[in-house]
Amino acid sequence: MLFAKSIRCMLACVVAFVSVLCFVTSTEARDKVYTIRIGSISAETIPEVRAAYEFKKDIEKASSGRIKVDVFPNGALGGDRQMAEAVSLGTLDMVLTTTSALTTYEPEFGVLDMPFAFSNAESAFAAVDGELGQYLNKKLEDSAGIINLGYMLNGVRHMVNSTHPINEPADLEGLKMRVMESPVYIGMFKALGANPTPMSFTEVYTSLQQKTIDGFEVSANFMIEMKFYEVQKYYSLTGHTISLLAAAMNKNKFESLPDDLKSLVIDMSKKWFVDYQRSISLKEDATYIAQLKENGMEVNSITPENHTKFVKAVQTLYSEFEEKLGTDVFTLLKKYQ
Template sequence: MKKLSVFLLIFVMILGMATGCSSPEPAAPSEAPAETPAETPAESVVIKVAHIVSEETATHRGAVAFKDYVEKESGGTIEVQLFPNGQLGGDLQLTEAVALNTVQIAIPSTAVLTAYDPIFGLLDLPFIFKDVRAGFNALDGDLGKKLDEKLAPVGLMNLGYSYNGARSMSNNVRPINEPKDLEGIKMRVMESPVFIDMFKYLGANPTPMSFGEVFTGLQQGTVDGQENAPALVYASKFYEVQEFYSLTSHVQSYLANVMNADFFNGLSEDQQKVVMEGARKFLVEAEREDEINDNIETVDKLKEAGMTVNEISAENMQKFMDALVPMHDKYKAEFGQEWFDLIEQYNN
């Protein structure tokens, strides 16, 4: 038995030596080091741009040019989707949608921004700017900067101010030559305290109504008239339901290009630069010049479409201004004289 145990022990030792002396298996080739990734490309995003007017307007043409520029210059990392004609709601609804980031950019009338801060009503005061260029300079300068600050608390930023033409009055009752001609006329106005006050001071019956309801309201006689710039009157085909158009040019009307601030801040620096540059070039500068030319041309188109168009004499224009002096005094007390002093710098 002992002999067998010794034999087994010797056998195990010999086997262990053989195993220890055998050549080790070749190590598996190590994996090649991971390739250093290139700089992470900017995340692809969608920007929804919405407004209430038709595709035939300078506003929409500016939006199309903005889309083309941003998509190209961003290298395809930004897709811009356009929603004209109030597809996603009226000005107030669109501005609220931007605050909620369900729409990223809207182009509302500045009158709508009074819902966020009453001071925006300053821009809708009649005859507040001596001409359209004075308004541009003010909005590109200190006035625009001070107004834009009012949007930050609600999560909005402004990419710049577009132009919506000089507002004039249409109606189905009579030509408007002086304030007394407005007596008894139901005039559709924007949902803004300033516009309501304006037409009360002028002797009309102001009726607040969203833009999307205006054509039907005129057609059905809910209101007798409305006031908008020639290009918008023509693009909206109000000539089909309005007889008279009077070139009162009582307000130089502006649009804001409001964007959701958090969305903008979430873009890469390059994307932010492209959006800012595109907005300045096309939503603001090109749109303004296009709108000015559009309004000149469309006065004749409105005549050709059958409207009776009348200009206002200098004497009668002064009557409008005089009738609205108490309104200016009211808003100087409400907004503060310093705002009017700031505007006056750009009127000199």
Template sequence: MRRKRFVSAALATLLALTMTACGGDSSTPTNDEGSGSDAGGTPEYTIKVGHTLQEDTPAHKAWLLFEEQVEANSEGRIAVELYPNSSLGTERVMFEACQMGTLEVAYGTTSVLANFDKNMEVLDLPFLFEDEATARAAITGELGTAAAANLGDIGLINLTYMENGIRHVTNSSHPINTPDDLRDLKIRTMENSIHMSSFTHLGASPTPMAFTELFTALQQGTVDGEENPLFLIQTSRFEEVQDYLSLTGHFYTAGIATINKAFFESLPEDLQTVVTEAADAAREEEYRLCDEQNATALEYLKTEMEVNEISPENRQLFVDATAPVYDEVRTEIGDELVDMALAAQAG
């Protein structure tokens, strides 16, 4: 596979300065959970984990569990530092930093990681999964393993998959029941070619921008709407600047934690096991929290927004409109992964 790096000297310098300003020195963690040395000594290793989400999201709570288990089970040999809320930059910047080794673990979405490894595109196919259970089984099974098989070529290892979730559309104009309702609406998307192509086929005007800019963009009318999982719509307070929530379920977005390959391989085998087992525990905790928070979020959002479901007949209109995206992905990554995804669709 062709090796890709999205790195520049300026970016490396900027990130180093950002991490220094944020207290990135391994002896001074930024979180409040302790120094990472239960025995009172100096840790042998430090794992910095960066992500863009708020502290009240399932992902951050799961990373707190990862921190707790790694520090306890390594008997203080590893300290973990958590950097939420985009404090180290965007997902793309953090994946780049993870490639360089200036950040040990970057947690983001497979949608953004697809800019580094095209095989990740298969996990973003539109209307691939109708429910989380089917998606989780596929992502943590054969499909997810195959999608991540080439990450080592760009200096990364898939530490674990987590979940961003099934995504739905909000906007300030009207309910979305059919693709025609999306026509000409400016919808913020992630910087992902599959997402942008899908919304283009649906008649919308996809507008990629950083998540940190989104609330203001919605407030000022720079974009008409956005698409995210239910818990993230609530925790981001989008109901304050959006009137309509349509349960389109157009993408399932997996979260992925990459760990720098050289760093991981530098750990003794017993510590590698500590890290991977803690990551697996964090994944299961995040799944549990996502289920709880999505259910709570939907009930809350129904009191703040006009919420509509999509009928099976109308859902098929969305599926048909985005069918050409599957051919586009086949051109990018070949038939094998796409066929594997379609086989996983049935559960």
């Protein structure tokens, strides 16, 4: 009887100790502040950085200060590839990066760069929100330890140079064009007759100014916000790529958050990096093109006949990259074309 009483007493003490320990651990988890550092090459006025500041304000309030967000725009922490590498290594928590930069870790992301892959932004969103995006996200998580919290619009990309308008592929012959560090972009401009020059985005303005390159390709918002119109003359509406961004977060950092904060990060990412960023990007595109004209640039559209020439010129890339990247990812792409 005495032994049984002793056992009950010991069990009660253990339960009490575990309860106290759980209470202390729970209290510490509630009191701990988790800092999320977000990098971007873009200026404060670009939609994804505006989204980052809204994300910061909203999540800090919703988490009652348990999450603190620091935003580093203007390439303060490096170019897209450097920051993507830092996220993979865990020395940076999140980067708002072009999907092209992710080809280093998962080459199949190159399918999103394929020229004329999508007819408009809405079809691109359907693809990355659907099976194609889920497939790529899983690959990225497994290969690089990066979680993609959402796809954003990087703009409809057009061609710009300081020599002459681009109306058809022949106009690109011999031009030294800066491209993103992506095999697809390099292949695209080779197929179009240009001399593709991979380069970090942070180096482009100076290279244009010094005329070490003739031109590049970019969406209209970047032309205005980065003042590229100061060093370029012709903006040709080729619409060759619906460019996308990823809100890419280090997997270990994400997993270190308590479950309630994980859910908050997911919800807030969709609210700001997906819904909000896409919305303002689409609304402002036409306005930016008008501003380019106001700033003295010559803007030209592409006729249907010449558009067909561009599409035909790059068709060899599809068979080439399907062989390189595999049929699975191209099968998924075709569902959304």
